[in-house]
Amino acid sequence: MAEIRNCPECNEFFNYTGLRDVCHKCAQKEEDLYQIVYRFLRKRENRAANVERIEEATGVSKDLLYKWVRKGRLHPATFPNLGYPCDNCGRLTTTGKLCDNCQNDLKSDLRTFDAAKEFRDNIAQAERGTYLADKKK
Structure with a gap:
């Protein structure tokens, strides 16, 4: 059953169903940022980039990168210098x-x-x- 929560990013109310931990608008922003990071990492010269390098090149926060690695969206087998704390x-x-x-x-x-x-x-x-x-x- 869904419950009403505040989005941790924008503080708007959203219907939490367990699939996303942010509202739809913020989830869309995260997806756009993910596409930027993924395009960056797909380039051969960037595959071995570490979290600091990705953050510097794309402007995406470390926490978001760690979240994607933890959830399996960015695979350390493909990108060997990625991980989470x-x-x-x-x-x-x-x-x-x-x-x-x-x-x-x-x-x-x-x-x-x-x-x-x-x-x-x-x-x-x-x-x-x-x-x-x-x-x-």
Whole structure:
């Protein structure tokens, strides 16, 4: 079901359906800017351009470029120097919310936590022990 929201760009009301996060006018402006960026990147000499170079040449903001990469409209496989900031450290990444280094750190921390938990559980199990009383007495 749709809801009424304010456009984050122009502050106009629009009917939010989950497809776009801006109003129709701003979405059209974004699409026009996307076409400018895409035309720029299609030129062979610009395919390896990074975000700063694209921003300088086209005037499109970094945030908008990051949004298009995150949504898959600009593919890092085709344009190798594109990415968006990691949610943890800010380094550029091309998939997910975390860069490879942050993912590896998180996985390492989880393995350490699991090993410590297993160790604590084993100690608790050993301390409980089971004692049987002699039934003949």
